[in-house]
Amino acid sequence: MTVAVIISALYQRIASRRAVDKYPSPGVMVDVGGYRLHFNCVGKGDTTIILEAGGGTFSLSWALVQTAAAKAAGVRVCSYDRAGLGWSDPRPGPYSVVEEIEALHRGLVKLGIDKNLVLVGHSYGGFLMSLYAGRYTKDVIGMVLVDPNSAFFFDQHPAVIKKVQRQGRLLRIAAPIGVVRWIAAKEMQTTLRLARDNDARKLIDLSLTTKHLSSTAKMLLAFPGTLDAVRVSGALPDVPLTIITRGKAEKAFPWGDGEKENAWRKGQKEIVHAAPQGKLIVATESGHMVPFDQPELIVDAITHVIKTAGNRSR
DSSP states (O other), rough: OOHHHHHHHHHHHHHHHHHHHSSSSEEEEEESSSSEEEEEEEEOOOOOOEEOOOTOOOOOGTTTTTHHHHHHHHEEEEEEEOOSTTOOOOOOOOOHHHHHHHHHHHHHHHHHOOOOEEEEETTTTHHHHHHHHSSGGEEEEEEEEOOOOOHHHHHHHHHHHHHHHHHHHHHHHHHHTHHHHHHHHHHHHHHOOSSSSHHHHHHHHTTSSSSHHHHHHHHHHHHHHHHHHHHHHHOSSSSSSEEEESSOOOSSTTTTOOHHHHHHHHHHHHHHHHHEEEEEEEEOOOOOOOOHHHHHHHHHHHHHHHHHHHHOOO
């Protein structure tokens, strides 16, 4: 057993290094205060769409949305990797969701694209985009949240929070010894569906690096603090907001039975009802991974939000 663990850990280290060397970053690395975040922007214009990936994923999860949205809306669209994920550097110290959004803001300021923002967040990314909008309200002109997390759901099912942390503890141990690579690689090939094989392979390989997995573990372990930040963040800004909720039930997410599935959807409805300009769309052909199942629905929602924001500003 000990020999097998040593061999697996060695292979994990080699495979992680190989992935970094094989796939150079497509965007730019921006220093945000002692570490760098990776930003990848396409298109141009006065309005910028910010794509925030779900927990444990990174910029490539938007591969089917980013270029299509830039073309359809005629604006700049930027995806990026949070600290330690994808191509971004890890951030020293404990995880902080506030530092996540502050680092994003510092990066956008350096790039000169921190105004006229449309914030798009998937799953856990919905928390981040909501927090960003609450802190930098004047910079935000619209939002699209894709099957987002909600504080309501976790308040209704606090046992899930402990399960998230348990996953974080297991991942922290498993990440450097290659266990996740052997267990999850095949499942990821079906879950992270991308049209272009190279993007799919790239997404999987970079998601299985020790750096990426260890950073994800830190995020999961800090989940109670993230929820506390969301609970006290206040109301969303008075801008056009579209929430896309999944149409198909998920057995694995959110840890799923019928009661949890209903609470998940109700939490999203609560966000819409509390938003001055909220709108709910059902992705009838999607489970939780709407960016892979129905990317065109997200592109349409982004285009609609931009058009609505533009009309209201006149």
